[in-house]
Amino acid sequence: MTLSLIRSWVGGYAEAALLLTVIPVAIGAAALTVSEPDRKESIG
Amino acid sequence: MTQTTETVRRFVGWRIVVLATITAAMTGPGQTIGVSVFVDPMIETLHLTRSQVSTAYLIGTLLGALALPSVGKWVDRIGARLAMTAVGTAFGVGLVVMSGVQGFVTLAIGFTLIRWLGQGSLSLVSTVAVTHWFERRRGSVFGVMMTAVSALMSTTPVLLNLAIEAYSWRTAWLLAAAAVCLVVIPIGWFGIVNRPADVGQRTDGDVVLAAGVEPGPDLSQSRREAIGEVRFWLLTATVATTALLITALNFHQISILGEAGLSSTEAATMFLPQVGGAIVVGLSVGALADRIPVRFLLAIAMTLMTAGLLMINIVEPGWQVVLYAISGWPTSVPSRVFPPSSEWEPRRSGR
Numbered sequence: 332m333t334l335s336l337i338r339s340w341v342g343g344y345a346e347a348a349l350l351l352t353v354i355p356v357a358i359g360a361a362a363l364t365v366s367e368p369d370r371k372e373s374i375g
Numbered sequence: 376m377t378q379t380t381e382t383v384r385r386f387v388g389w390r391i392v393v394l395a396t397i398t399a400a401m402t403g404p405g406q407t408i409g410v411s412v413f414v415d416p417m418i419e420t421l422h423l424t425r426s427q428v429s430t431a432y433l434i435g436t437l438l439g440a441l442a443l444p445s446v447g448k449w450v451d452r453i454g455a456r457l458a459m460t461a462v463g464t465a466f467g468v469g470l471v472v473m474s475g476v477q478g479f480v481t482l483a484i485g486f487t488l489i490r491w492l493g494q495g496s497l498s499l500v501s502t503v504a505v506t507h508w509f510e511r512r513r514g515s516v517f518g519v520m521m522t523a524v525s526a527l528m529s530t531t532p533v534l535l536n537l538a539i540e541a542y543s544w545r546t547a548w549l550l551a552a553a554a555v556c557l558v559v560i561p562i563g564w565f566g567i568v569n570r571p572a573d574v575g576q577r578t579d580g581d582v583v584l585a586a587g588v589e590p591g592p593d594l595s596q597s598r599r600e601a602i603g604e605v606r607f608w609l610l611t612a613t614v615a616t617t618a619l620l621i622t623a624l625n626f627h628q629i630s631i632l633g634e635a636g637l638s639s640t641e642a643a644t645m646f647l648p649q650v651g652g653a654i655v656v657g658l659s660v661g662a663l664a665d666r667i668p669v670r671f672l673l674a675i676a677m678t679l680m681t682a683g684l685l686m687i688n689i690v691e692p693g694w695q696v697v698l699y700a701i702s703g704w705p706t707s708v709p710s711r712v713f714p715p716s717s718e719w720e721p722r723r724s725g726r
Contacts, residue, residue, distance in 0.1 A: 338425075344631050348684040351620060355684070358612050359677030362670045365605055 386580030387568055388508035392520055394566045398459060398559050399501035399524045403531030404470055404551040405493020407625040408650075410486075412536040412643050413473075415629055416544040417482070425630070427479055432626065435486025436494075443495045447503075454569035455504035462500050463559030466492040470552035474545045497559065507570045510578045522654050529650035536643040613673050620680060632699075635690045648697050 337347040403409045410432070418428055450458040469488030476482045502517075509516050538547035571577050601607050624631070625646075632642035663672060686699045 344627065344634065345688040348624075348687040351623075352681045352684045354616050354620070355677035355680040358609070358616055359674040359681070362609055362613070362673040362677065365609055365670050 387574055387576060388505075388571065388578075388580060391508050391567065392505055392516060394562045395501040395504045396520050396523045396527070398463070398504075398562055399498055399520070400527035400531075401463075401555050401559050402466075402493045402497045402501075403528045404535065404548070404555065405466065405489040405495075405497070406528065406531070407494075407622045408528065408628075408646050409531045409535055409551075410489075411626050411628050412532045412539060412639065413544050413547070414626065415633070415639065416539055417476075420544070421476065421478060421482065423479060423482070425627075428482065429626065431479055431483040432486050432490075434483045435488075435490045438487045439491030439495050442491050443499065446491075446496045446499060450500050450503050455500055455507065456563060456567040456569050458500045459497075459504065459563030459567055460560055461563075462492060462496045463555060463563050466497055466559070467552045467556035469493065470548050470555060474548035474552070493555075504567050508578060512579050525650050525654050529647050532643040532646045533640075536640055540640065609670075609673065613676065616677070617680065620684065624683070631687060632690070632696060635696065637696065645696060645699075 337350055338344055340347075414425070414428055417423070418425060421428075423431075446462075466489070469485065469492045472481075472488055473485040476485045505516065505520065506513065535547050535551065538550050542550075568574055628645065629639050629642045632645060633639065637645070683699065690696055690699045
């Protein structure tokens, strides 16, 4: 529904998809800022 | 030794894996890639807008998801064998309902039934059927099983589209119902064994507990501890995003690729390279997760998902279509990253 709804607002799939790229870009950027635990400590 | 080998050879768990793989693949008509080939013909016949059909799908998916936790408790109570038989029957009925939808309300009801019973319940009971048979090997067993399920399921949109073009979309739903009932019900009733103890066996086919094997440290955390960490929410956001965007692209794939100049059959065929890409990633991401930080894997997945969205601007018949289809591969990243990312999120659930 999200894609369909945004498409009806902006006129086409291409424009709707362009707007939706904000979500993965934000999450991808956030992922890079997160620290990871030491694997040697945590692997059982 | 001879007796041990004999017992391991006859381990029923492997048969359960094969049967559960088939039943999980039979959820195809309730999955988005299966439903997507029906969208345009149903819009035409029912005189609904694309947004109305999408809204009905949203309603069906949400209601189906809300009902799923109670299904899980029910499966635990009555066992996978009876549950699979019952769910297979009910999913068949749901597909019959889909063949008779007349408007928005009945469409939403039909979507609710096939999303709840097919995509949700049949997937769940297929997983539970295997879970009871494996502990140590569970990760590798599910890795192979899910890859096989993806491969089998990729044929669903192609077969359904052939049925739609040969007969009608209503007949195609009926054929799907017949296929589900003929395959899932016998497997459930005659093939599934609830637990190893029911046939005098142990999980993983063990005859005796392996000597000298000590359990690893308990890395689990309480729910409160888990939800207080950024990493948990990042993983959750990644899963939610892939579910949201890939479902949206799959649901409208016939229309999107139709605008690019492909016929409905050609557009449905594009699910094959898409699933192929997901399988390749499924087999390789686990290994990559041991070598590079999980945060980089998630970032790469999101980058490629962004690329897939941007490709809608330039997609046209030829290599671009194949590349666009393959861009669906991030679908399989979170599910493959979650097991190796136990370093990130050690056994968060279940407490």
